Amino acid sequence: MRVGIVPHYTSLSRHFGTSKQMENLISSIRKPNLLQLNTAPTEDFFGRFLDRYPDISELKKLHSKILVYEHLRTNPSLGVKLMRAYAAHGEPSITRQIFDEIRDKNVVFFNVMIRSYVNNNLHQDALLLYISMLVHGVEPDNYTIPCILKACSGSENLRVGWQIHASIVKLGLDSNLFVGNGLVFLYGKCNYLVDARRVLDRMHHRDVVSWNSVVAGYAQNGRFDEALEVCKEMELQGVKPDAGTMASLLPAVTHTSSANVSFVAEMFNQMPKKGLVSWNVMIAIYVNNSMPVEAVELFCQMEANGVEPDAVTIASILPACGDLSALMQGRKIHEYVVQKRLCPNLFLENALVDMYAKCGCLQDARQAFDGMQRRDVASWTSMISAYGMNGQGLHALALFSKMQDSGLVPDPIAFVSVLSACSHSGLLDKGRYYFKLMTDQYRMVPRIEHYACMVDLLGRAGHVDEAYSFIKQMPTEPNERVWGALLSACRVYSNMTIGLVAADHLFQLVPEQAGYYVLLSNIYAKAGRWNDVTTVRSLMKSRGIKKLPGCSNVELDDQVHTFLAGDFSHPQSKEIYAELDVLLGKMKEAGYVPETDSALHDVEEEDKEGHLIVHSEKLAIVFAIINTKLGTPIRITKNLRVCADCHIAAKLLSEISERDIIVRDTNRFHHFQSGICSCGDYW
DNA sequence: ATAGGGTTAG
Numbered sequence: 134m135r136v137g138i139v140p141h142y143t144s145l146s147r148h149f150g151t152s153k154q155m156e157n158l159i160s161s162i163r164k165p166n167l168l169q170l171n172t173a174p175t176e177d178f179f180g181r182f183l184d185r186y187p188d189i190s191e192l193k194k195l196h197s198k199i200l201v202y203e204h205l206r207t208n209p210s211l212g213v214k215l216m217r218a219y220a221a222h223g224e225p226s227i228t229r230q231i232f233d234e235i236r237d238k239n240v241v242f243f244n245v246m247i248r249s250y251v252n253n254n255l256h257q258d259a260l261l262l263y264i265s266m267l268v269h270g271v272e273p274d275n276y277t278i279p280c281i282l283k284a285c286s287g288s289e290n291l292r293v294g295w296q297i298h299a300s301i302v303k304l305g306l307d308s309n310l311f312v313g314n315g316l317v318f319l320y321g322k323c324n325y326l327v328d329a330r331r332v333l334d335r336m337h338h339r340d341v342v343s344w345n346s347v348v349a350g351y352a353q354n355g356r357f358d359e360a361l362e363v364c365k366e367m368e369l370q371g372v373k374p375d376a377g378t379m380a381s382l383l384p385a386v387t388h389t390s391s392a393n394v395s396f397v398a399e400m401f402n403q404m405p406k407k408g409l410v411s412w413n414v415m416i417a418i419y420v421n422n423s424m425p426v427e428a429v430e431l432f433c434q435m436e437a438n439g440v441e442p443d444a445v446t447i448a449s450i451l452p453a454c455g456d457l458s459a460l461m462q463g464r465k466i467h468e469y470v471v472q473k474r475l476c477p478n479l480f481l482e483n484a485l486v487d488m489y490a491k492c493g494c495l496q497d498a499r500q501a502f503d504g505m506q507r508r509d510v511a512s513w514t515s516m517i518s519a520y521g522m523n524g525q526g527l528h529a530l531a532l533f534s535k536m537q538d539s540g541l542v543p544d545p546i547a548f549v550s551v552l553s554a555c556s557h558s559g560l561l562d563k564g565r566y567y568f569k570l571m572t573d574q575y576r577m578v579p580r581i582e583h584y585a586c587m588v589d590l591l592g593r594a595g596h597v598d599e600a601y602s603f604i605k606q607m608p609t610e611p612n613e614r615v616w617g618a619l620l621s622a623c624r625v626y627s628n629m630t631i632g633l634v635a636a637d638h639l640f641q642l643v644p645e646q647a648g649y650y651v652l653l654s655n656i657y658a659k660a661g662r663w664n665d666v667t668t669v670r671s672l673m674k675s676r677g678i679k680k681l682p683g684c685s686n687v688e689l690d691d692q693v694h695t696f697l698a699g700d701f702s703h704p705q706s707k708e709i710y711a712e713l714d715v716l717l718g719k720m721k722e723a724g725y726v727p728e729t730d731s732a733l734h735d736v737e738e739e740d741k742e743g744h745l746i747v748h749s750e751k752l753a754i755v756f757a758i759i760n761t762k763l764g765t766p767i768r769i770t771k772n773l774r775v776c777a778d779c780h781i782a783a784k785l786l787s788e789i790s791e792r793d794i795i796v797r798d799t800n801r802f803h804h805f806q807s808g809i810c811s812c813g814d815y816w
Numbered sequence: 817a818t819a820g821g822g823t824t825a826g
Contacts, residue, residue: 180817213817244818279820311820318821342821349821380822413823448824483825514826546826 174198176208183214189222209235213245220249225258238269244276251280256288273300275309282315286322294319314342321350326359341367341375349381357385361396374400376410383414387421394422412440417449425453426693429462444475451484455491458770458797461691463488467501477506483515490519493768493795493802510541518550523802524811526558533567545577552586556593557801559815564590585614592622593815601631613642620649624656632656647673647680648773685753686770689760696752698744705756713755717746720785728778745778750796754783758790766793774798784808 179199187195196215199205212235219227228249235242243266250259263281266273273281278301285294298316306312313336320329329350333343344367351360360382364374379397386393401407401415412435419428432450435442442450447466454463467485475481482505489498502508502516513536520529533551536543543551548571555564568587571577584607591600600619604611616638623632632653639649650673657665673679685696696703703709717725727745750769757767775783775798787794788808796803804811 210817217818241818248818274818276819280818283820314820340820345821375822377822383823410823417823443824445824452825478824480824485825487826509825511826516826518826544826550826 174202174205176205176211179205179211180214183211183218186218186221189224192218192222207236209242213241216242216245216249220245220252223253225249225253225255238271240266240271240274240277243271244274244280247277247284248280251284251287254287256284256290259284260288260290260293273304275306275312278304278306278309279311279315282312282319286315286319289323291319291323291325294323308337310336310338310340310343313338314340314346317343318346318349321346322353324350324354326350326354326356339372341372342377344370344372345375345377345381348378352382352385355384357389357393360385361393364396364400373404375404376408376414379411379414379418383417383421386418389422391422394418394424407438407440409440409443409446413443413445413449416446416453420449420453420456423456425456428453429457429459442469444478444481447475448478448480448484451481451488452491455488457688457693458492458686458768459688459693460492460494460768461688463492479505479507479509479512483509483512486512486519487515490515490522491797493523493797493804495519495523495525508539508541510536510544510547513541514547514550517547517554521550521554521557521801522797523804524557524813524815526554526560526563529554529558530560530563543571543575545571545580545583548575548577549580549582549586552583552590556586556590557812557815559594561590561594561596581609581612581615584609584611585618588615589618589622592618593625595622595626597622597626597628597631601634611638613639613646616642617649620652624652624659627656627659629656629660644676645678647678650678651680681773683749684772685749687753687757687768689757694753694756696749696756698749698752699747700749700752703752703756705759708759709752709755712759713746713751716755716758716786716789719789720782723785723789725781725785728776728781745776748776748779750775750779751782751786754786754794758786758792763791766795769794769796771796771798774800775803780810780814784810 179195182195183192192215199211199215205211212231216228216231219225219231228246232238232242232246243262247259247262247266250256250262259281263273263277263284266277278297281297282294285291285297301307301312301316313332316332317329317336320326320332326347329347333339333347336343344363348360348363348367351357351363364378364382367378368374379401382397386397397418398415401411404411412431416428416431416435419425419431428450432442432446432453435446447470451463451466454460454466466488470476470481470485482501485501486498489495489501498516498519502512505512513532517529517532517536520526520532529551533543533547536547548567551567552564555561555567564587568579568583571583572579584603588600588603591597591603597619600622604615604619607615616635620632620635620639622628623635636649636653639646643649650669654666654669657663657669682697686693687696688694694703700706750771753769754767757765757769761767775796780803783794783796783803783805785808786792787805794803794805796805801812
């Protein structure tokens with residue numbers, strides 16, 4: 134997997150001309166001589182600048198110059214352009230000031246003002262202005278209606294929507310394509326899909342947007358299969374899907390079947406002119422379907438095709454880097470963000486924090502976080518869970534308090550991050566306190582995730598009985614996560630009775646999940662009940678359940694290397710095993726005794742030690758030791774929980790080879806340093 | 817002088 138960024142892009146942004154042209158324009162505005170002309174500047178002169186989307190400070194300067202000249206101040210064309218420019222900068226109140234100063238307002242001014250509100254999500258203001266427009270006797274036209282329909286769909290206000298629908302007929306605008314599309318979208322958005330479909334079927338002309346609006350309607354309302362069906366139907370009608378179709382489909386292709394992903398991938402491949410949005414959506418689809426490798430590959434293809442990534446692309450691809458712990462790739466993208474000045478951008482900065490956190494780089498995550506001008510609850514939550522996953526529970530809690538001090542109100546996900554931070558650090562009382570805070574003070578109804586955190590917290594701290602009682606008094610049906618947390622606790626504290634209850638539920642909920650059979654068998658093994666171990670093993674065999682192979686990733690020079698247990702497929706295998714042997718000798722000198730309880734007892738006793746020693750994380754660590762300079766931290770990502778033996782081994786290896794080893798397993802991070810793990814052996 | 821749908825984070 135090769136990953137790189139195409140280094141040179143020439144245009145500033147799709148809105149602007151070339152950067153050279155921009156510079157010329159800006160400097161010509163700045164030069165005083167132009168504005169000290171003997172003759173007054175013309176409407177055309179300023180109009181041209183306004184058409185170039187000046188940045189906000191240039192716009193304000195320009196505006197103040199315009200106000201100097203009586204003939205320009207009252208010029209309707211410049212008024213509209215100024216309004217449009219301020220609205221584009223998210224300044225609807227300035228737009229409104231300009232609007233209010235215009236004396237003879239015709240329909241165009243109302244249209245522009247309504248659109249400014251709608252584009253800044255002020256749907257209520259848009260509707261109010263629409264009413265005042267009617268009061269002033271200004272008749273809405275084919276520009277007004279699509280916009281006001283958007284205000285209705287944006288606020289899901291079907292009551293007004295129906296009234297608008299009635300006026301459309303009276304105004305004779307019902308055959309207008311834009312109006313029809315607006316109606317289809319409105320009904321779809323409000324989950325009135327039959328009505329959406331009826332409007333579509335009655336339209337005189339339909340275009341791709343009409344169809345996309347129906348697709349969006351189904352997709353937004355969870356009717357995913359129907360959304361895909363509509364795509365097929367439109368293709369049969371000879372309408373080619375476009376980027377909008379893909380974007381509308383996105384909700385329908387999240388955590389979905391690989392068949393659905395392939396369907397959209399095919400649609401994407403067939404698209405003759407793929408725009409930026411198409412690439413962005415296809416990347417997002419891969420990311421949302423746990424296909425990070427495909428996402429990164431597509432991202433590279435996108436660059437190879439000369440399509441310049443924007444902030445949305447970056448915010449979509451960064452989670453994939455985090456998933457893969459592809460730190461080098463993540464850093465490159467960060468450099469690109471800096472180079473392209475894509476910040477400040479909340480989405481993007483939050484994604485950066487999270488990427489670094491998922492790659493185990495707490496300091497980089499913190500640096501990105503500290504560098505943000507604005508932060509929302511998601512920003513804080515990313516950082517809190519970063520500390521939590523790294524076993525720095527008190528830091529996580531301190532950050533939570535700071536977030537509250539900053540005036541932000543925690544939401545349910547913020548509480549998940551806090552509770553799980555408590556659980557990872559064994560902060561039992563704190564966890565209880567925050568659960569109470571959430572329910573009593575913030576009046577939140579706990580979600581299943583919160584219950585799972587609490588069960589985990591209690592169970593890890595050894596309060597297995599209480600954890601079980603907690604489950605029994607839950608108002609909702611416990612899920613896999615909840616029972617799984619309990620079973621893990623039962624294994625740690627050798628609680629056979631409750632362990633059997635938990636396992637029983639898990640075997641019914643997710644009979645194909647090998648991990649829970651392994652946990653149960655470990656409980657039996659620890660109690661020396663070998664007959665029961667055999668029973669579990671044969672149960673797995675009869676149900677055809679195979680243990681998910683453990684697999685570890687390590688990134689080296691832009692490339693992610695993957696190891697399975699006992700893997701010989703890597704080109705450097707010989708070297709790796711030889712070095713492993715040398716290190717094993719040193720480990721034994723340091724007192725290493727294989728922790729054979731961690732082995733699934735599906736192998737003969739004498740083989741257990743041999744199986745443990747070739748666990749994937751050990752191979753990955755040795756590979757990294759061979760291929761990187763002394764002092765380079767080693768980062769491993771594993772698809773399962775790290776086993777007790779590998780945990781001991783990694784501690785010793787960090788000491789013997791004088792390396793920081795950072796392992797991300799499915800649950801948390803382990804930072805091994807000088808023979809000690811950050812988890813304090815509590816995991 | 818103005819227009820519709822769709823993409824981004826915990």
